[in-house]
Amino acid sequence: MAREAGLRSRRATFAVLVAGLCSYSLLQSMVIPVLPALQEELGTTQADITWVLTANLLAASVATPIAGRLGDMFGKRRMFVAVLTALSLGCLLSALAGALPLMIVGRVLQGIGGGVIPLGYSIVRDEFPDASVPSAIGALSSLIAVGSGAGLVIAGPIDETLGLPWLFWLPMVVGAVAALFAFLVVPESQVRTPGRVNLPAALLLSGWLVCVLLAVSRGTVWGWGSPRVLGLLAGAAVLLVAWIAVETRSAVPLIDMRMMRLRAVWTANLVAFLVGLTVFAAFAFIPQFLQTSPEAGYGFGASIGEVGLAMLPQTLAGFAAGLCSGGLVRRFGARNVVTVGTLLAAIAYGLVTVAHDQYWHLQVAFVIMGAGMGTTQASMATVVVSAVPRTQTGAMSGMNANIRTIGGAIGSAVMATVVTASAPVPGGLPTESGYVTGFGMLTVGMLACAAATRAIPGTGRRRRAPVGSGEVAATPLAPLPNDP
Known part of the structure; x- marks a missing residue:
């Protein structure tokens, strides 16, 4: 009962x-x-x-x-x-x-x-x-x-x-x-x-995050060489160094730097950054590509509703892959599952780069993309959660999600610069070559991400660490070794 x-x-x-x-x-x-x-x-x-x-x-x-x-x-x-x-x-x-x-x-x-x-x-x-x-x-x-x-x-x-x-x-x-x-x-x-x-740490964390994200998200509008963007990036660097110093010396840190140095955590954060770098950029520009009139020499002239339907297979594939990720991680290990997921995403971006003239070309790529990203994102969350004590779960998984967001902002800004630079006149419609270059860049980025996943520690012998000790809480959930 x-x-x-x-x-x-x-x-x-x-x-x-x-x-x-x-x-x-x-x-x-x-x-x-x-x-x-x-x-x-x-x-x-x-x-x-x-x-x-x-x-x-x-x-x-x-x-x-x-x-x-x-x-x-x-x-x-x-x-x-x-x-x-x-x-x-x-x-x-x-x-x-x-x-x-x-x-x-x-x-x-x-x-x-x-x-x-x-x-x-x-x-x-x-x-x-x-x-x-x-x-x-x-x-x-x-x-x-x-x-x-x-x-x-x-x-x-x-x-x-x-x-x-x-x-x-x-x-x-x-x-x-x-x-x-x-x-x-x-x-x-x-x-x-x-x-x-820790109020000083919270203010410094907020300060450098706002500076870097504001700079990269508004860089295409204000100009990458403008005083505002350069000033924000400089301010972000100063505040980031100050934040790390405060957190390292604090008896009650907002984000425990010892946890950030664990191999499972920093490698997961690196992969999250590279995933965000590519996925957010794709989300931002695939709809624009689909909505472009065929008179431009590419695109399908899709409406907002048709764009959504075109991306539905990707959503469904991502959902199915995410549901399967837990069993795959238990059977093959998180590192191997994440590697396969990122490779699938790289294949999908490569397909979009070289084959985007027919609707079914994109549909095939979207399904592969959804499967790859669904597997990767679900498995990466497990890596972070299982690598830290229960008392640090919220803070560490929050930082991992945030690092993915930072990567997404940078990736979207770089993609926007690459694609719009191909327009014959400023503010005009980008050419097909701009999208080809952009998605080729995303392919390379995801291949780099796949390479980075091999740094994630593999399954090791489990041991139980006292909660709050700063070591990996080794339970049946947490097979990752304490490898700072």
């Missing part, structure tokens, strides 16, 4: 986590296809409307690692409810926004919802049996990828049938319901990290 009650409790907890993570991941991508419509609705310029994306990116980059750490300290359920409440309030403001400033405020609050990713992983690790954790984390990771892909699929139909505000009303309802049920059914973790909030 107790076993059945525990199983029901875990199922309810997992359902709540799924709802919360999906509401956030949908918001990450649903706005991208409808930016021109939002620009017209809000009466703003093409340059200014991109702040709808930039503001959300900046807020998520700051909130994700900090929310994970606060969850380790004060309770995962409490923070999960808090970030979902912020997300729901942000959706409300964006749905009611009649001008750009209020929309941006709403998007900032939605970005705080990024904390659901490390908090969700932490709740799974605390509440689920060790043998079930890899599969559960793999499923959550695949759902995050599915939500991002599904946002591109459903944005057009929602806009056409219900109107733009419903892009925010629907996630608001899902987020609010998830927050309520999280409060009611998710157990509060008894695993806590003692200490207080």
